[in-house]
Amino acid sequence: MADLAGTGIKTEIKASRSAAASAFYGLSRQALAAVIVPAVGLLFWEVAVAAGWFSGRLMPPPSRVLATLWVLLKSGELFNHIGITTVRVFFGFVLGTVAATIAGAVTGYFGLARRLIDPSLQALRSIPSIAWVPLFILWFGIFEASKVALIAVGVFFPVYLGVSGAILSVDRKIVEVGRIFRLSGFALVRRIMLPAVLPAYVLALRSGLGLGWMFVVAAEFMGASEGLGYLLVDGQQLGKPDQIMAAIITFAIVGKVTDSLLLAATAPFLTWQDSYRRGE
Template sequence: MTDLAETGIKTETRTPRPVAASIVYGVSNRMAVAVLLPALGLLFWEIAVAAGWFSGRLMPPPSRVAATLWALLRSGELLDHIGITTVRVFFGFAIGAATATIAGAITGYFGLARRLIDPSLQALRSVPSIAWVPLFILWFGIFETSKVALIAVGVFFPIYLGISGAILSVDRKIVEVGRIFRLSGFALVRRVMLPAVFPAYVTALRSGLGLGWMFVVAAEFMGASEGLGYLLVDGQQMGKPDQIMAAIITFAVVGKLTDSLLLAATAPFLTWQDSYRREG
């Protein structure tokens, strides 16, 4: 075999990039791509207000919104509002997700329960969120219980629908294979049903969490004196559009962070998936 050096062919040797450096590079690259569109939008917004295309009084530029955010952050008020709203969403999400998972599993797995319970739940799913507010105020008052209950209602229905529909859509052939191997009822659920349902369940959890952040705004309209929803109401009543925009941006950022945490927490349970994912 002829040596490559003797033939005059130059070979390039590359030192492998350390694993930690590769991870950092990948994360930083994804973050740069993720913030590109919002950064361009903020830049256009700033230019449009400066050029007089939008009214700076009703549509404050990002620089003014950033100054408001910084003032709220420096005073500690913003962190207090974020913490209170996040706690409300956490408890509402936990209660709504737990009850929805149980109800969805029962109606998805047992035909009789589906025929008895599902029609009523589907009818309640059509009730607007704001319609529950006066009822919850009468039942629980205007304090934390009514707010958490309203968030739990908003979280419940997408998760219930997701888990129930995922169980009903499990391939019958997979279940029959499990029965051929003489799996008991519990083993069949654990080894066949759960892996088949879990990806759709994660998607339902993300939808429920997103609705939890939407419902917390309606919940904090119910006589709240703290929270990001209160910042919205206070900005509207006091004529502070910069405060309203600051609260909306904070909702978006914190909501995205919680969604990312949910994805990170469920990712280890989905490593077995060999699904299509296009990078680039």
């Protein structure tokens, strides 16, 4: 019996090691695939500038951009700018998401609310982001409140559309099945509506987060003295394209990291899905 137990434990250990190795291999392959295209693009960019196809003054090569990033990194400026911009995006994302989720749920679930509120929100959605800037400066001043408010506006509309549209697209037959089983209103929402809406909601959150990073640039144009948007403005005013490109690349990296964190945080809520190519 002891031998059998020992054999079973060894088999389980081998199986767990094999699963861990397979997961590590899968993650490594995904990471390698993710960097191939940027690496090829950067290499082409470097070669093109060295060959004189592009002006190195206006299109600084990656080597110069990396040198600028290294200088900002060593001085501690880069982390300071990243931290300030990320905090602004975080608070704007939270405020915009909460407001959009409530508004989307109300207009998606209640027909009267949809007829009363949705047309006005759709009209507001068409207003360019930069048009809000002078109004928010008058309302909130040039400090953090106006910047967070502008980011929240950018986050609000994609999340609102995602929530409202997802509720409206829930299959009527599924809801009728829940009513046949006499589920209460809360149970119907929890057991049928919520799982049906979650995939589209996660997608809407990702879209909202992406727009939050876009809107933070406009927000940091409003008299900011710190942040990645400030680096862009400072580079433009001082004629430093390498600093502008460094800020753009940093935006891309930090935005991708936050998107991956959002995906990781929401993945446990979608484990029930058996969608096409999920295992890849």
